Amino acid sequence: MRYDRTVHLDTDFATAVARTRDALAAQGFGILTEIDVTATLKTKLGRAAEDMEDYVILGACNPPLAHRALDVDRTIGLLLPCNVVVRRDGDRTAVQALDPDTMVTLTGSDALRPVAEEAGRRLDAALADLTATDLKS
Incomplete structure (x- = not known):
């Protein structure tokens, strides 16, 4: 089972992070956390992590969608916000979003399906915007 939606960009890491933030904002997502x-x-492992590629996790949230999901299932907060990873992948930068259908699959709650579908459409639009912008560069 795939649980991600991934695009690859031919751009540097910092630019990819900034563009990802903008693309998510255009779809109504704010960034609650950044790791x-x-x-x-x-910092924690020292030399053991020296070869770690650039890797950031953006905790994105669309408040109306989060509210709808929480109205269905209060424990769904365990799966919120939508995590989006931006990481170096060889000579490219990968942008990966957690597939919102994972909420439905893990909970077995069909009542979450409309929320997952809308979140999926918005995330797909953000990812499509990134690849369209990448093609123009």
């Missing part, structure tokens, strides 16, 4: 995994692992 610089590379820096955190280097």
Whole structure:
């Protein structure tokens, strides 16, 4: 089972992170958290994490969608916000979003399906915007 939606960009890491933030914002997502995994692992593990590629986790949230999901199932907060990973992948930068259908699959709740579908459409639009912008560069 795939649980991600991934695009690859031919751009540097910092540009990819900034463009990802903008693309998510255009679809109604705010960034609640940002975890610089590379820096955190280097701080905590030192030399053991020296070869870690650039890797950031953006905790994105669309408040109306989060509210609808929480109205269906209060424990769904365990799966919120939508995590979006931006990481170096060889000479390219990967942008990966958690597939919102995972909420439905893990909970077995069909009542979450409309929320997952709308979140999926919005995430797909953000990812499509990134690849369209990448083609123009």
